[in-house]
Amino acid sequence: MFRLFSSNMAFFTHQIQRSFSSSVVRNVVIKNVTIIGGGQMGAGIAQVAASTGHSVTLVDMTDDILKKAMKGIQGSLRRVVKKKFSDDPESGDDFIQKVMQNVSTTTNPAAAVTTSDLVVEAIVENMKIKQDLFGFLDKMAPEHTIFASNTSSLPISDMASATSRPDRCGGLHFFNPVPMMKLVEVVATSSTSPETSESLLNFTKALGKTPVCCKDTPGFIVNRLLVPYMMEALRLHERGHGSKEDIDIAMKLGAGYPMGPFELSDYVGLDTIKFITDGWREKEPDNPLFAPSDLLNKLVAEGKLGKKSLEGFYKYNK
Numbered sequence: 001m002f003r004l005f006s007s008n009m010a011f012f013t014h015q016i017q018r019s020f021s022s023s024v025v026r027n028v029v030i031k032n033v034t035i036i037g038g039g040q041m042g043a044g045i046a047q048v049a050a051s052t053g054h055s056v057t058l059v060d061m062t063d064d065i066l067k068k069a070m071k072g073i074q075g076s077l078r079r080v081v082k083k084k085f086s087d088d089p090e091s092g093d094d095f096i097q098k099v100m101q102n103v104s105t106t107t108n109p110a111a112a113v114t115t116s117d118l119v120v121e122a123i124v125e126n127m128k129i130k131q132d133l134f135g136f137l138d139k140m141a142p143e144h145t146i147f148a149s150n151t152s153s154l155p156i157s158d159m160a161s162a163t164s165r166p167d168r169c170g171g172l173h174f175f176n177p178v179p180m181m182k183l184v185e186v187v188a189t190s191s192t193s194p195e196t197s198e199s200l201l202n203f204t205k206a207l208g209k210t211p212v213c214c215k216d217t218p219g220f221i222v223n224r225l226l227v228p229y230m231m232e233a234l235r236l237h238e239r240g241h242g243s244k245e246d247i248d249i250a251m252k253l254g255a256g257y258p259m260g261p262f263e264l265s266d267y268v269g270l271d272t273i274k275f276i277t278d279g280w281r282e283k284e285p286d287n288p289l290f291a292p293s294d295l296l297n298k299l300v301a302e303g304k305l306g307k308k309s310l311e312g313f314y315k316y317n318k
């Protein structure tokens with residue numbers, strides 16, 4: 001999966017760095033950020049980090065995916081500058097150019113982490129794949145590098161256990177769309193050091209976000225409350241007690257949510273929702289909150305994953 005062929009050089013560089021570094025790692029000022037996964041979340045995190053002056057390396061499996069991610073970042077930046085520089089479009093163009101210059105891309109994660117202060121993973125919601133990634137990168141990254149996961153639902157401590165640096169692992173849970181959503185949940189496990197938590201809190205503030213501190217419990221704060229609500233909306237519809245359109249309208253106009261649960265499900269990605277609920281059901285098989293939804297399973301099996309595949313509960317134009 002990874003390009004191991006060029007990792008020897010990276011590993012060698014890393015060993016030299018390691019032999020010179022202090023064994024006690026203090027508060028890390030984060031400047032160089034590596035983001036693994038250039039999907040909707042990784043691209044959004046890269047955009048916000050680059051917009052706030054960080055040097056960002058975005059990693060994914062193919063150049064095509066990375067090209068698409070860069071195009072997405074540029075499109076989103078255009079929306080941002082339209083508002084921010086409404087009176088001065090030229091400065092807006094300059095801003096976009098500067099931000100884009102702060103982002104480089106690669107399909108080689110080993111090389112990407114050798115100068116990184118922070119690695120944020122935003123790959124598929126699968127523990128084994130995330131553990132393999134963290135275990136592999138642990139051998140390549142400098143000693144001071146902090147590893148963070150953007151997972152929606154998986155224990156950070158299980159990912160940290162795949163590394164030799166559990167004190168320098170934590171959660172940075174961003175919300176979709178990252179450029180618009182102000183919150184970041186900063187997750188500390190029982191092994192996360194106070195210095196790591198402080199570095200992560202300072203980083204989220206440097207991004208212009210508002211952090212909240214969370215324990216490493218299922219769903220942290222937001223998803224612990226959001227997932228049961230979203231699944232109950234699905235079941236309400238499956239029982240024939242409301243059309244998806246009516247449920248969406250009801251929650252927007254009656255509860256003040258910006259999107260109804262079906263619109264939000266399509267926005268998040270139905271595969272991600274299935275990964276989350278399947279995982280939680282495995283851990284708590286008798287909890288009715290996580291009971292499976294036939295409709296969700298059917299749509300995912302058909303490759304209807306929501307907005308990203310142009311069809312989910314609703315259809316979308318390109």
Ligand SMILES: CCCCCCC[C@H](O)CC(=O)SCCNC(=O)CCNC(=O)[C@H](O)C(C)(C)COP(=O)([O-])OP(=O)([O-])OC[C@H]1O[C@@H](n2cnc3c(N)ncnc32)[C@H](O)[C@@H]1OP(=O)([O-])[O-]
Pocket residue numbers: 076077079080083151152174175176177178179180181223226227228230231258259264268273276277
């Ligand atoms: C069952 C399990 C489920 C659990 C799932 C968990 C998932 C996960 O772990 C947690 C989450 O993220 S949970 C999910 C959490 N997320 C939510 O809950 C999201 C809920 N939805 C919302 O908050 C709003 O619908 C949006 C902000 C998305 C769009 O706003 P709107 O008013 O409906 O539509 P608008 O008029 O088009 O846009 C308004 C302004 O926003 C701007 N803009 C938009 N996207 C942009 C981008 N990518 N870039 C830049 N800019 C962007 C746009 O340009 C415009 O600017 P203007 O200058 O004002 O014209």
Ligand SMILES: NC(=O)c1ccc[n+]([C@@H]2O[C@H](COP(=O)([O-])OP(=O)(O)OC[C@H]3O[C@@H](n4cnc5c(N)ncnc54)[C@H](O)[C@@H]3O)[C@@H](O)[C@H]2O)c1
Pocket residue numbers: 001036037038039040041042059060061065121122123124125126129133150151152153173174175176267268269272308
């Ligand atoms: N979608 C959301 O609303 C949302 C919100 C918050 C958190 N999250 C979490 O963020 C993570 C990513 O979600 P997403 O919606 O961006 O997914 P996505 O499917 O849009 O993107 C995932 C990207 O990771 C890449 N990838 C997969 N395995 C990889 C590997 N081993 N190395 C490099 N790249 C790899 C894929 O090619 C893809 O581009 C998941 O853990 C998810 O639970 C999602």
